[in-house]
Amino acid sequence: YSHFLEVMKGHSLEEDQVNFRGFMRTLAHFRPIEDNEKSKDVNGPEPLNSRSNKLHFAFRLYDLDKDDKISRDELLQVLRMMVGVNISDEQLGSIADRTIQEADQDGDSAISFTEFVKVLEKVDVEQKMSIRFLH
């Protein structure tokens, strides 16, 4: 989860530690989306827990060098972290390639944010990235 902390650091305005504010901002992404919120604030900036922002958060977890693209290596790194030791590098490589190939539409062999969003359009991101906190 060090990776995850990196992202949180990013949120907390590039300090080297995660302060409470950064933490809160990150956590705010995980508030479940509620219906009544959608109607307000159409003109203002999107709330942090909108679907797009949630997706952006997840995207940033992959995109380590912050070039707004998930390259094969970045994907491999994340895969390796998630998967453990049972799978060889080659297999992971194939899976990564397959992932990129599925998502990639402009042929740059990397996943941009729009491609990422498109791929996950059927997934219920709002639910997956929401945590019910006990009040």
Add this chain to the structure above:
Amino acid sequence: MGDQALLPFGPWSWCLLLATLQCCGASFELNRSTDSSAQRELNVRFAAASSQPVETISVFTLDYDYVQIPYEVTLWILLASLAKIGFHLHRRLPGLMPESCLLILVGALVGAVIFGTDHKSPPVMDSSIYFLYLLPPIVLESGYFMPTRPFFENLGSILWWAGLGALLNAFGIGLSLYLICQVPAFGLGDINLLQNLLFGSLISAVDPVAVLAVFEEARVNEQLYMMIFGEALLNDGISVVRCPHGPQGGKRAAQRITACAVTMKKYVEENVSQTSYTTIKYFMKMLSSVSETLIFIFMGVSTIGKNHEWNWAFICFTLVFCQIWRAISVFALFYVSNRFRTFPFSVKDQCVIFYSGVRGAGSFSLAFLLPPSLFPRKKLFVTATLVVIYFTVFIQGITVGPLVRYLDVRKTNKKESINEELHTRLMDHLKAGIEDVCGQWSHYQVRDKFKKFDHKYLRKILIRKNLPKSSLVSLYKKLEMKQAIEMVESGVLSSTAFSIPHQAQKTQETKRLSPEDVESMRDILTRNMYQVRQRTLSYNKYNLQPQASEKQAKEILIRRRNTFRESMKKGHSLPWGKPAGTKNIRYLSFPYSSPLPAGRDVKMAEFTDHDGSDSELPPITFNTHSPAKSIQERRWTAEVIPMKSLHGAWTPPRFGYQRSTSREERLGRGRRAILRPKPLFHAVDEEFESKEEGEEEAPAFGSLLSSELRPGGDCNLSHSPLLQRK
């Protein structure tokens, strides 16, 4: 239950007709044979006619009584199976009505026949038959095939809903009916409170089968499906436990069976081979199918008969109250539980849940088994139950599909792509991580802890020793073989489609192969994804690799060779317009052969050492790299390039001309084929043996073939020299 038998419709109807006739015939025979006086009459006539002594010798007797019960049961099963097959063959019908409708109709038909021929009554279904033979297979099958993860995720809601809902329903219906009974005008005064309550409890038992079939058809979202499923699973037990005279042991056993099925599934799957697994699966489905069918037939048979008592008030009010109380319980309970869920059920969802309260065989059996001594008006109850069942099954069952579509209930999203799988896993981890950080205790933690425990203790005990280590490899091989078979069936064309995802013409074939690919990838991922918290190496992976890699590399090489051969055979049109016959292989000399030698070195540099253990994308992993190569090796690597380029630039008429820089990434995936006898290769062999060396035209290809051809037909031995080069 989707048997796709290849019977055309005609023969089926003939069979059905025959079966029905047979049934009738049997009844007639029965009448005749058991009518001993008639028999004697025949004998006497015979005797008179031949003027022989009255003594007759029965040459052929039909002792129908002896075989009656098995005969009839078999006949019913046969009839029902035929009906089922026909039902599924008919395109529109399964979407229109749930299967239960059909079964009930068949049962009613059989009942009508039996009644019409004045047969003595069919074997009575008593409680022991039901609980010992008919119910367990159904319960076992539903527990075994239950999707465990969504179930446990929703367990809280399910328990809340099933438990309280059933109670609420039962009491509500019972009490209301009791009140109705108090009204003297209806003539129901003798039904006391207890009886009403019992009736309420048995009538509130919902039968999942009908509804779930429709839901699956309409592909409603998982949550909804789970709620209904869970409710049905649990409330059977609840309703009968409340019945003081009911066979409680039987129902508790049913619940135990469910729990057993759910837990054992995981370990059984690991331990048995593929064929055994398939056998188990289909056997269970078959058993449960048969049981269900029998129950419905019983129901149909008892509809047509004289055991009814009709009381307008009771029956109508029963119906009305069933609906009202279900609505109340749904809306009230979900209102409360929605506050605690991350995923609240919308009003639409709740409407669907309410509407899916289809009663079925469960309530019928319970009603049928009511002891008449305590229920003097048992017939009334049975009739009422039947009416409710018929009403809900037919009317609600048929209309719930359109309702779901009309309400536009949120659909399920079957994960079609590896991306989705991957990213949702990431999000799961993310969520678990955050919860960890926050100190929240959610079901992810529980699941994690359970997994750890499971891996540490249970698996060691319950699963065969050698499996955990190599399970992935064996799974991988299984999947590869599956894919190989698929490849052969669908042809090479589909595999090459992968290389060019954004070229429209191959999208269809892409779809065909991708589920297989994704399945295997998903399986691989599923098996390994949750080991995040354990970051220690459990074993040295370099020990495992070489053995796996040998065989796999061999396999891969075989496959590649055959795929290539396939592609040639399929007659992909070459720029030169020659048919891809055996002699023309040399024409696959690529125009880009000239940059190839130069490019080759570049590519060599890119390649890393190949260990062979790849998944669906052999080209990527065919990374051989060693400066001091033998000729063989060079050829083998050289093979890789044309293969890659071949597939990378593959558009049937124009493969020679398309080269793109990222072609090594767009690779022919899944080029697999099962090895076949190859006259083709022999022909090619001759062609190319002579052309191995300096052929600039087809360096790669020639080498490809020759190196592959040298072993001739025996691939197993052949590739070891190739592979042992390391």
